[in-house]
Amino acid sequence: MTVVGRLAPSPTGALHLGNVRTFLWAWLSARAQGGRVLLRVEDLDQPRVKPGAVETMIDELRWLGFDWDGEVAVQSARRELYRAAHGKLAGRLFSCRCTRGDIAAFQSAPHEEDQELRYPGTCRGSTASGLAWRFRVEPGRVEFTDRLFGLQSIDVAGTVGDFVAAKTPDQPAYQLAVVVDDLAQGVTEVVRGDDLLASTARQVILLRALGHEPPAYGHVPLVVGPDGRRLAKRHGDARIASLRERGVPAERIIGILAEGSGLGAGDATPACLVKKWSWDRVSRERVVLTPERLAAFGA
């Protein structure tokens, strides 16, 4: 079976050293297995997508030396698929009237600094039409294996509870959209940031409810600032656009990211790292981007 991996950037923020490191792993893992790599633009959070952001991101990925197979998939153009999945899941969805912060923010992937509260089940039995569709979660643990973090056993009912799957049938939440797309695109391997490890059990539940088994998962430790939090402006300018503008070569960026992932030193392109790649070489530790490390990029 051919391995199919994917890069799934959200054009709601600029490409930076952190997400490029994750994409490098996703790309290398698929290519090292002789697999295909797909590019999927996750732009459902439309109000947060700036004009031109998608084109810029694609241009930067190419400049860094990434390639992909086939057409670029764009989530906002795939509403029909989400509607169909909503129909298939209808028996397990209920409409929820509760106004909560997470309903407003539901279309983006829940990164770890977003507070996730357990839904208390308020609207489970209601038939009134509400603000969002939640998926009814049965009690029990969900298990899956992560390439790096090993066997995970998660009590979704006891931690997040009935989670938001969609706002309307053609406005799916991140959890549902990602599952529908991974299925439709035949993705066999999902490699992404470790802050999404917590979402994976929900996605496994949705996949099974749609009659499928989960793909392989590998969650890549994030690049964080010295305060241990996701990269942000206050940690310095780690955007690819700024490094490129200052004349930092793409090969230096890839080389330094690879070095920090146990793949040797020196300038590099993604393609020249394929032979060195192995999940055994990578650490579960998060990488701290100190000002000194940022300076090493020539920034």
Ligand code: GLU
């Ligand atoms: N688009 C998501 C993000 O940027 C990643 C989703 C995924 O890989 O499942 O956070």
